[in-house]
Amino acid sequence: MCAPPMFVKEVIVDSQRRTNLSRRQMLRLFATTAGVTAAGAILAACGNPPEDAGTAGGATAAAGDNSLLNAPTATPIAPQSFGSSSAKTKIRFWTILSSVDGTVMNNLVRKFCEENPDIAVESLQGLTDFNQKLQASTISNTAPEVALIRHTYIGPFVDKNMLGPIEASELTSAGINAEDYDPTVWKFTQYKDKQYTVPLDIHCMAMVYNKKILADNNLQVPTTLDEWTKVVETVTKGDVLGYNTFGIGSGAAEYMTWYIFAIWQQFGVSMISEDGTKAAFNTPEGVAAIKWMKEIQSKGNPKNVSTADLGRTGKLATWPDGPWISTLYFDPSQAESANDMDAAPLPQKDLNKKAVWGQSHQFALPRQANPDPEKRAAALKFILWMSEHSADWAKAGQVPARNSARDEALNGSDPILQKLKAWASELPYVSFMPAHPMLLEVMPRIAANVEGALLDQWSIEEGLKKAEDEVNQILAG
Structure with missing residues (x-):
C-alpha cells in the first residue's frame, strides 16, 4: 500500500483499483480458508497491494482484473483479542487505521474490555483493501459487528448493501444523542434520510x-x-x-x-x-x-x-x-x-x-445476515464508550466529534493536543464532500x-x- 507522502499514519484504502467483484468472486475469497476465524480468513485471502501511486494518473485495473484474489497481503497490525474468553458477548471491530492510529485505538479497545468484562472484542486494525474485504464479508455472512469508516464511504457502502441503518430508538436506548456532537459532522452520519453511523472525530x-x-x-x-x-x-x-x-x-x-x-x-x-x-x-x-x-x-x-x-x-x-x-x-x-x-x-x-x-471517522454497523440482538447492543455500547473516551483518541492527532471530549482534549495541558486548536477553530465553516x-x-x-x-x-x-x-x-x- 502506497501511503501519501509525509503526512499520513493511517493506511489509505485502495481507491485506485476499484474492481467490482461478483458474488462468486467474493465468496472465493473465503473458499480456501474454512475452519479459521473470520479475521484469519480475510487476511489469508487479501489481494496484492495497489500499483505504485507515485505517478500522476496511476494505472487503474482493467475490468475483470482478479489480482485481488491472488496473493496475500499484510495487515499493518495483527488482529488482537481483548477481554475474557468467558465474556458473555464477543464482537469484532475492523478499521483502516495503522501505525500510531491503530496502536492508540487498540489501547482504547483494551481499556473498554477492562471496564466492560461482559464484552470481548476482536480488533483488526489497519486492514488493507478494506473496502473490498468488508464487502466480501457482508456477502459471505462474516461481517464484523462494528467498523470504523470514513463518512465518504457511507453512500457507496449503503448502495452495495454493506451497512444497515441505525434506528433512532436504538440510539436513544444506547444513550447516543445528537446534541452531544458537533452538528455538522452529525449531519453527515445520514444518507437518504436514514442514519448509518456515529461520528468519532472530525479532521480538516x-x-x-x-x-x-x-x-x-x-x-x-x-x-x-x-x-x-x-x-x-x-x-x-x-x-x-x-x-x-x-x-x-x-x-x-x-x-x-x-x-x-x-x-x-x-x-x-x-x-x-x-x-x-x-x-x-x-x-x-x-x-x-x-x-x-x-x-x-x-x-x-x-x-x-x-x-x-x-x-x-x-x-x-x-x-x-x-x-x-x-x-x-x-x-x-x-x-x-x-x-x-x-x-x-x-x-x-x-x-x-x-x-x-x-471529513470524519465514523462507527458503522455492517449488515448481518443473522442479526444477534445481544451483539448489536454490545456494539452500540462499545460505540458510546469510544465516543465518551475520544479525548484519548485525540492523542492520535484527531479532533473529537463529541463536544465534551473535544473540550477536554483542547483545554488540557498536553502541548501537542493544544495544536489541534487550529483545526478545531475551523469547524464552524467546514465543508463535507457530498x-x-x-x-x-x-x-x-x-x-x-x-x-x-x-x-x-x-x-x-x-x-x-x-x-x-x-x-x-x-x-x-
Missing part, C-alpha cells in the same frame, strides 16, 4: 508552518490565499522550499481530492451537481482554483521535489495538512524542527466566505487529472475536461 485542512522561517523573513502568518502566495514566494530560496501541495505525487489517490475540494469550496465550486448526475467543477471558477494551486506550487516547489522529511528538518516553510500530523511534526522526539512548527487555519480566498474540507454512491470512484479520477495539470503533463483546462468526462461516465453508470 489547516496550514502547517515553520515559525522560524517566517520570522527570519519578517513575515506574518498568512490568512488569505494571496498572502500565502506572497509568503511562499519570499521564503523559497537556497535549501528552503516555501510550499508543497497536499498529496501531490500520489496519482489517482482519493486523499489528494481532499485538498482540491477545500480550494474549490473557497472558489464557490461544487464537485458534483446537486442532483448527483454530473460533474460540476469544470467552470471558470473551478479553473481559477486550480490555477491558484498551480501558481503556489510553482513558486514554493518549482521542481516538485519530494518533501517527505523537509518539514521535520526545518526546510519546508508551509504546507496544508490534517491534524493527524501532530504526533509527528510537533513532537521534539520525532522531528528536530518541532519547536519551530505550528499550525494556523487554512488561508482563505475570501475571509467573509470561509470554507475548508472536512454523500454519493459513486464518490469513491469519482475522487481518484479528479485527483489524477488535476495532479497531471499541476505537474505540467497537460494544461489545467485539459485536465479538468478529462476529469469531467471521466466523472460523467462514472455517474452515468
Whole structure:
C-alpha cells in the first residue's frame, strides 16, 4: 500500500483499483480458508497491494482484473483479542487505521474490555483493501459487528448493501444523542434520510508552518490565499522550499481530492451537481482554483521535489495538512524542527466566505445476515464508550466529534493536543464532500487529472475536461 507522502499514519484504502467483484468472486475469497476465524480468513485471502501511486494518473485495473484474489497481503497490525474468553458477548471491530492510529485505538479497545468484562472484542486494525474485504464479508455472512469508516464511504457502502441503518430508538436506548456532537459532522452520519453511523472525530485542512522561517523573513502568518502566495514566494530560496501541495505525487489517490475540494469550496465550486448526475467543477471558477494551486506550487516547489522529511528538518516553510500530523511534526522526539512548527487555519480566498474540507471517522454497523440482538447492543455500547473516551483518541492527532471530549482534549495541558486548536477553530465553516454512491470512484479520477495539470503533463483546462468526462461516465453508470 502506497501511503501519501509525509503526512499520513493511517493506511489509505485502495481507491485506485476499484474492481467490482461478483458474488462468486467474493465468496472465493473465503473458499480456501474454512475452519479459521473470520479475521484469519480475510487476511489469508487479501489481494496484492495497489500499483505504485507515485505517478500522476496511476494505472487503474482493467475490468475483470482478479489480482485481488491472488496473493496475500499484510495487515499493518495483527488482529488482537481483548477481554475474557468467558465474556458473555464477543464482537469484532475492523478499521483502516495503522501505525500510531491503530496502536492508540487498540489501547482504547483494551481499556473498554477492562471496564466492560461482559464484552470481548476482536480488533483488526489497519486492514488493507478494506473496502473490498468488508464487502466480501457482508456477502459471505462474516461481517464484523462494528467498523470504523470514513463518512465518504457511507453512500457507496449503503448502495452495495454493506451497512444497515441505525434506528433512532436504538440510539436513544444506547444513550447516543445528537446534541452531544458537533452538528455538522452529525449531519453527515445520514444518507437518504436514514442514519448509518456515529461520528468519532472530525479532521480538516489547516496550514502547517515553520515559525522560524517566517520570522527570519519578517513575515506574518498568512490568512488569505494571496498572502500565502506572497509568503511562499519570499521564503523559497537556497535549501528552503516555501510550499508543497497536499498529496501531490500520489496519482489517482482519493486523499489528494481532499485538498482540491477545500480550494474549490473557497472558489464557490461544487464537485458534483446537486442532483448527483454530473460533474460540476469544470467552470471558470473551478479553473481559477486550480490555477491558484498551480501558481503556489510553482513558486514554493518549482521542481516538485519530494518533501517527505523537509518539514521535520526545518526546510519546508508551509504546507496544508490534517491534524493527524501532530504526533509527528510537533513532537521534539520525532522531528528536530518541532519547536519551530505550528499550525494556523487554512488561508482563505475570501475571509467573509470561509470554507475548508472536512471529513470524519465514523462507527458503522455492517449488515448481518443473522442479526444477534445481544451483539448489536454490545456494539452500540462499545460505540458510546469510544465516543465518551475520544479525548484519548485525540492523542492520535484527531479532533473529537463529541463536544465534551473535544473540550477536554483542547483545554488540557498536553502541548501537542493544544495544536489541534487550529483545526478545531475551523469547524464552524467546514465543508463535507457530498454523500454519493459513486464518490469513491469519482475522487481518484479528479485527483489524477488535476495532479497531471499541476505537474505540467497537460494544461489545467485539459485536465479538468478529462476529469469531467471521466466523472460523467462514472455517474452515468
